[in-house]
Amino acid sequence: MKTIVFSIIAYFVFLSGFAQTSHLPNLSPGDYFNNFQKFTNESPDADAAFTNAQKLASNPAYENLATELIHNSFAQSFIYYKADSARLQMQAKRRVLATEILSKMILDSSALVRGQVKPLFYLTKVQEAAHDPGQLSKLTKEFIDSEVDGKDIYRYRSGRYGLLILGTLDQHAELKSLSGLLTDKLATQLRAGQVVVTDSTSRADLDKRAWYRFMNAYVNFLKSQQTNDRQQKETLLKTAFEYSPDLVDKNHKGGYFYDMHMLLGREKDGFQDEYLTFLTQNEDKKHMLATLLSMSLVDPDFKEKLVAAHKEVMPGDNFAKYWKDAVDASAVKSPPINLAVLGSKPFSSESLSGQWILVDFWGTWCGPCRQEHPDLQKFYKSTVTDKTKNLSVLTVACKDTEAKVLAYMSKNNYDFPVALADKGVEKSFKVQGYPTKILITPTGKYVTVPYGVDWVSFVNNYVQVD
Secondary structure (H helix, E strand, C coil): CCCCCCCHHHHHHHHCCCCCCCCCCCCCHHHHHHHHHHHHHHCCCHHHHHHHHHHHHCCHHHHHHHHHHHHHHHHHHHCCCCCCHHHHHHHHHHHHHHHHHHHHHHCCCCHHHHHHHHHHHHHHHHHHCCCCHHHHHHHHHHHHHHHHCCCCCCCCCHHHHHHHHHHHHCCCHHHHHHHHHHHHHHHHHHHHCCCCCCCCCCHHHHHHHHHHHHHHHHHHHHHHCCCCCHHHHHHHHHHHHHCCCCHHHHCCHHHCHHHHHHHHCCCCCCCHHHHHHHHHHCCCHHHHHHHHHHHHHHCHHHHHHHHHHHHHHCCCCCHHHHHHHHHHHHCEECCCCEECECCCCCEEHHHHCCCEEEEEEECCCCHHHHHHHHHHHHHHHHHHHCHHHCEEEEEEECCCCHHHHHHHHHHHCCCCCEEECCCCHHHHCCCCCCCEEEEECCCCEEEEECCCCCHHHHHHHHHCCC
């Protein structure tokens, strides 16, 4: 029997009068979120999972949490990850349940619920029509009209789903023109959506910035793979490199973390290596040096390659000065730090001019902070014994009391310097989470060490100049 496939737009119109009734006592948004996870993972129940998702997605006050739930957690059920046979079976089973939940949400009477899942629903319909070029064309055009043209492609991550749809379109040579149209429209939106950072930029907007930059890098990389024109390829790869996550983005990796894995299937912070490979193959050594410098400022693990390239391109030039000048050009002026250190003399960053200073913001109540303190203690001891590092360490206990801090330090036999945060120090360094580490340069500027990296390696490579 031939299956009849309706236009999704007509499908929405036809079903818009139908409502799903949810019977659930009023709970906190966190309860709805956790219940949804429970009924999709621990105790699979499509009706119960839907009811909790509906409670979140239909309430404008909970939109951000609903977006996190649906587009970062739930959406993974519709991504085909490489896996062994046992895991593939698990993925298939999970997808069946997720499809049932999604079908209920797209039928909901709330426009907020339908709008929240609509881009994801389009992706699933494109996946189902993967071998039908005619239906793919129809669905893609509807997706462009409904979710891209004149729309906010970040709000419900339609930008991500558009890029995933491209993967299906590109399997059909006859859809090359349509694929190019969708690519260009997404690229235009991603360029236009870039967020400019100011002193008052919120954490939410910094997450949004990280998303737009990563996605713009990705779409330019995609376009670079579709051209054989050398100059055009270089321009596209350079753009992909320039919009790859910088230090600001890496401290807001949650903004693009799920997109990165859904699009690339792995942990990959940008397209620096692809641009570097292009420059190397084309023997553009000056551009390669500049590229390696930019890469090293974001990820100093590249410094070894930078040193070698600098020696080749600029023989006889002082690398230490080259590196320090580059760091100061990219870093931000540091506000002064004047704090009383527990059991020691007061700390003044201005009195340590000419030294590197590592400042760590933490709290006794912070699990990730406590987890890395053995390494912090070892690092501090190394700075005491190895004066060639020219590095001082200060830690700042935040939202804490002197009694709690002293008891914690004594219990764990730590002796790294600790000051209690005053009213201004966290604000002056824009601390938005814990732990946060900032590295002050010998000339009084600073960079924020990205959260989640090997911070010991990061700091050592930044400080080591020859």
